[in-house]
Amino acid sequence: MIPEFLTEFKIKLEKYKLETIKIVATPLKKEESLEIFDSKFLGTPYLPKGMEYPKDKENKPMVLWAQINLVDTPALDGYPNQGILQFFVSSEWFDMDDYKVVFHSDITEEIQTDFSFLTEDLYEESPIYCEHKLDFNKEIEYGSSEDLRFSMRFNDKDYWDFQETLTKDQAEELNKIIDGTGHKIGGYAYFTQADVRDYNKDLKQDLLLLQIDTDEEIMFGDSGVANFFINPEDLKNRRFEKSWFNWDCC
Template sequence: MIPEFLNEYKTQLEKYKLETIKISATPLENEETLQIFESKFLGKPYLPKDMEYPKNKENKPMTLWAQINFADVPLLESYPNQGILQFFVSPEWFDMDDYKVIFHDTISEEFQTDFSFLTEEIYEESPIYREHKLDFSKEIEYGSYADFRFDMNFNNQDFWNFQETFTDNQKEEVNEIIDGTGHKIGGYAYFTQADVRDYNQNLKQDLLLLQIDTDDEIMFGDSGVANFFINPEDLKNKRFEKAWFNWDCC
């Protein structure tokens, strides 16, 4: 909900309104693990028995950063309403050039259960330190100061300068609707540096597929954030292998 002190900008802000799926990530204790089909950060993936485990360019197993079972997720326009979406990234992930995004449209009851080959070594450089249970909620956003699409003018001021006029309580209220941070599917993206889409005309239509942010048991460099983006047509046609990965930090 738009705070009352922003009522004079309400009509303008409504033009920026987007739905998003916020993700609450709860780290598990050391010996805990989730079921194969469940949504998670880290952990063991769902893989049909006839599918090879994803490997990097050096033929080493990748790390499952995220698994989203859309049966758990509120409906979001253009995004799947069923199936399992997975984000595998090389243990050497810093260069953003070795990853795989895999979508299982249908779920088989014949799936792999032996992941003994996933040794501690492949997790040594992982930015996600523990397996996390994921919960989802649909929310409304009106912008993100880091997303290039949010270019609203506040009495000839950009958002950065305008927010300097807020009290601490007002800043908290605004951060509920104009922020972009956190784990999420869709909506506005967050960056610690700059929106990389703004520098490439071919990427300006691309949408946020998944964002994983720094958290209690997650750290990208120095308090950074990871984003996966996808072209709207590829999203519509479930060509998730065409998604691309970006991360940055302070």
């Protein structure tokens, strides 16, 4: 809901309204683990029998950063509502060029269960420190100060200058509705530096597929954030292997 002090900007803000699926990530204790089919950060992936486990450029097993079982998530326009979506990244993840996004449209009970090859050394540099249970809530966003799609002005002021005119409580309310931070599917993206899509005309239309933010047991560099993006046509046609990965930090 748009706060009362923003009433004069309501019509403008409504044009920026987007749905997003916010992810609540709960760290598990060391002795705890989730089931193969569950949504999770880290942990054991769903992998049908006969499918090769994703490998990086050095032929080493990749790390499952995220698995989203889409039956767990609220419906989001344009995004699939069934199947399992997985995000694998090399243990040498810093350069952002060694990852795989895998979509399983049909789920089988014939699955692999031996993951003994996922040795502890693969996780030594992981920005996600432990397995997380995921819960999902659909919310409304009206922008993100860092997302190129949000360019609204508040009379003669940009977002940052307008924020300086507000009381502390008003600024907090504004941040609740114009805030790209957090773990999420879809909606507005957050960057600690700048929106990388702004520097490449071929990427300007691309949508946020998944965002993993710094959290209690997650840290990308110095309080950074990781994003996976996808072209709208690739999303429509479920070509998730064409997704691309970016991360930055302070």
